[in-house]
Amino acid sequence: MKQFKILVAIDFSKDSFIVLQRAMEFARKINGIVDVVHIVENSFFSPKKDINYIKEHILERLQLAFNDFDEKHFHCIKGNTKKEIAKVANILKSKLIIIGKSGETYRFSEVYMGSHTKHIVRSADVPVLVLKKESEISTKTILLPTDLSSKSAAAILEIAKLFPSAYLTLVHFFTIPFEARLNSYGFSDEDTIEYMTVMKDKSEKNLEQFVQTIDIPQGFRVSSKVRKSSLNPKLFDKEVEDIPHDILALHTTGRVSFYAFDILESSIENVLILKI
CATH class of the missing domain: 3.40.50.620 (HUPs)
Incomplete structure (x- = not known):
């Protein structure tokens, strides 16, 4: 080997x-x-x-x-x-x-x-x-934002090949269209919560189906989460702070790519860039 x-x-x-x-x-x-x-x-x-x-x-x-x-x-x-x-x-x-x-x-x-x-x-x-950090490099836990594309699937397999003993967490972001306008459009607080719940459930279902399509190597550990996001790179670390990760992985293709370099700029975490 x-x-x-x-x-x-x-x-x-x-x-x-x-x-x-x-x-x-x-x-x-x-x-x-x-x-x-x-x-x-x-x-x-x-x-x-x-x-x-x-x-x-x-x-x-x-x-x-x-x-x-x-x-x-x-x-x-x-x-x-x-x-x-x-x-x-x-x-x-x-x-x-x-x-x-x-x-x-x-x-x-x-x-x-x-x-x-x-x-x-x-x-x-x-x-x-x-x-980005002076501490020892660890690849025990890796966080990968996914847009559910074939490029994201390829990124998952690349990480599995690079670091087969890592624990990979996928995070899929959903947004609420025109969230700031909902009250003006006559949505009550209850309506807004229900709408967000529907969007979250849909995102979780799409993420689960996406993971099932990937031929993940046996023994490679993967979990998945969804998060409501503003898609503001400066808020990224805050939005995922409850998800343990030693390394943030980003691929520079697909819908994730449009703000991957902005996240690379603003994140305080060690960042792994994958060109898929």
Whole structure:
């Protein structure tokens, strides 16, 4: 059985070393391999220092921080960060890319992600785990919003393949059309509650039927829930706070995709992006 290959992109900032430390800890737990990539931007130019010279010196720094790091797993490439990381992942046949949420200046406490993170997520052909927290990486519980599409079904199977021992919770959102107008339209409080109950019951039935259509691998644990939602990305964490999850998984296709990147931006959770 092939080992689980993880590619970690670092910029040699203090926080990117935290990301690498967490990735190495995670790899040890799953008997995986960590490759490290650093991109020397094309915009950096020095007539005295070529790429091999730069690689030699930053490798020294890397091995100083991680004594047991094997040189064969370090890749220093000149190019465009937004494109090269995805290329390296394909060449190495990595199963997962792990990155921090921004560039050289990011802090774990910041809300906004850097442009490099977004471009890496968009260009990668393999799942990307964006770390938002300093704590150890855990994949015990994963939350996946689903739009009941074939893309969502494929995302479920991809998660089952990546993390077969995880407990996956599907959450399907329903909305109340013109909710703010119901009182103006003559709905009593009782009418509104009844209407919401009907919408919730319909969503639960649709979700149950959807799950039954998926050939979920034997032993992979899946549960499902429905939630009334405003579809406001900034309120997402609040709307699912009662559902235990170590990782929030999002797929970037289907109806979920239109606000997946907004959730990635605003969520405080570690986010797994799946391009299905």
